[in-house]
Amino acid sequence: MIKNAALSIGFDACGIAKADELSDDAEFLQSWLQKGNHAEMSYLARNFEKRTDPRKLVPECKSVVVVLLNYYPKQIQNTIAPQIAKFSYSKIDYHLVMKLKLRELERQICDCYGHESVSDNQHVFVDSAPVLERRWAERAGLGWLGKHTQLIHPGLGSYTFIGILMLNIDAEYDVPIRNKCGNCTRCVDACPTQAISNGSLDARKCISYQTIENKNEIPSELHTKLSNCIIGCDICSDVCPWNKKWSKPHSHEELAPISEVLGWDIAKWQNLSKVDFDSAFGNSAIKRAGFQKVKQIIALTKPEKSEINVENLDL
Ligand code: B12
Ligand code: SF4
Ligand code: SF4
Numbered sequence: 001m002i003k004n005a006a007l008s009i010g011f012d013a014c015g016i017a018k019a020d021e022l023s024d025d026a027e028f029l030q031s032w033l034q035k036g037n038h039a040e041m042s043y044l045a046r047n048f049e050k051r052t053d054p055r056k057l058v059p060e061c062k063s064v065v066v067v068l069l070n071y072y073p074k075q076i077q078n079t080i081a082p083q084i085a086k087f088s089y090s091k092i093d094y095h096l097v098m099k100l101k102l103r104e105l106e107r108q109i110c111d112c113y114g115h116e117s118v119s120d121n122q123h124v125f126v127d128s129a130p131v132l133e134r135r136w137a138e139r140a141g142l143g144w145l146g147k148h149t150q151l152i153h154p155g156l157g158s159y160t161f162i163g164i165l166m167l168n169i170d171a172e173y174d175v176p177i178r179n180k181c182g183n184c185t186r187c188v189d190a191c192p193t194q195a196i197s198n199g200s201l202d203a204r205k206c207i208s209y210q211t212i213e214n215k216n217e218i219p220s221e222l223h224t225k226l227s228n229c230i231i232g233c234d235i236c237s238d239v240c241p242w243n244k245k246w247s248k249p250h251s252h253e254e255l256a257p258i259s260e261v262l263g264w265d266i267a268k269w270q271n272l273s274k275v276d277f278d279s280a281f282g283n284s285a286i287k288r289a290g291f292q293k294v295k296q297i298i299a300l301t302k303p304e305k306s307e308i309n310v311e312n313l314d315l
């Protein structure tokens with residue numbers, strides 16, 4: 001029932017994992033944090049026990065339902081303009097889109113299994129809570145974690161948002177699938193800042209972190225490596241052969257893009273006013289980065305045609 005309901009609500013995939021302690025991940029996470037890989041995202045070091053055991057976050061939790069929403073767009077941005085990552089194309093911030101759909105899934109589950117199947121505490125998560133969402137997606141059989149650390153779903157690729165619903169009831173659990181990265185290292189080789197090594201990411205070097213999360217100045221050694229990215233970075237995703245094979249445009253109306261922005265040229269971005277920014281991005285995920293930050297990054301980037309053409313990549 002749960003998976004059928006998720007698909008009928010419009011999610012592209014759904015899997016279920018048993019709520020358990022993530023002991024291997026706890027070890028990995030501790031060493032990742034000790035090396036300072038989380039940069040200034042101090043929240044990642046907080047709530048360690050809750051992050052590595054969902055039952056500490058939602059005490060009655062027995063099952064972790066994981067849903068995916070494909071966000072690969074139909075139309076790609078003008079490639080010589082400063083680039084915004086595809087997750088940020090939509091008019092409406094994806095967090096809101098995911099949460100509304102998850103609430104509907106929760107309603108249908110409660111109709112079927114009763115209200116006691118969910119906790120009175122927070123149990124719907126997208127991005128913002130101490131939950132290792134990619135690991136749960138992997139445990140729920142929805143794909144494997146690529147060397148670029150993202151979840152690759154066989155059939156959808158990695159351009160998917162992940163959402164989590166924790167339930168107080170048992171369910172039939174899925175099993176993880178095999179990692180199919182093999183000897184490929186395209187994402188590692190293509191990363192302009194060498195932010196990925198051994199399937200682990202150093203956020204200090206990641207353009208996505210620098211352009212979205214970093215509230216301070218971008219370190220000067222990275223200025224020439226921003227590769228025309230102004231909000232997020234899709235380089236390691238774009239070069240992945242599995243995305244070439246599986247990424248197909250979504251048809252989710254809720255993720256309709258801010259069409260005019262996709263056609264903006266370099267001059268439009270460079271002359272962007274606060275009024276233009278607020279009117280285009282008022283409800284979008286880009287609002288979070290803020291006008292000043294976006295303007296500063298545009299000033300640092302050197303507009304050039306993106307060298308990565310997904311269509312020309314061989315599998
Ligand atoms: C912080 C964060 C970031 C940071 C740090 C990214 C990172 N790799 O940790 C920054 C700002 C850089 C970032 C960037 C992006 N992000 Co982000 N991010 C998050 C967030 C909020 C937390 C991730 C986290 O916990 N990181 C800590 C690391 C250690 O955890 P982890 O990477 O999940 O790895 C765990 C497991 O994979 C496992 N593991 C990994 N390797 C190994 C090895 C061993 C031996 C073991 C035992 C375990 C293990 O253990 C880890 C935990 O201990 C999640 C949402 C969430 N709550 O999960 C979104 C999330 C991961 N981001 C997402 C997206 C879309 C992106 C971007 C693509 C956006 C963009 N285009 O710019 C980029 C991708 C960059 C990249 N290559 O990862 C999506 C990923 C969707 C997907 N299909 O994978 C998420 C899930 C948000 C969502 N709800 O959809 N992000
Ligand atoms: S998002 Fe960009 S900077 Fe970050 S790991 Fe991927 S290619 Fe490197
Ligand atoms: S580019 Fe290659 S190594 Fe990187 S995630 Fe894709 S298949 Fe794995």
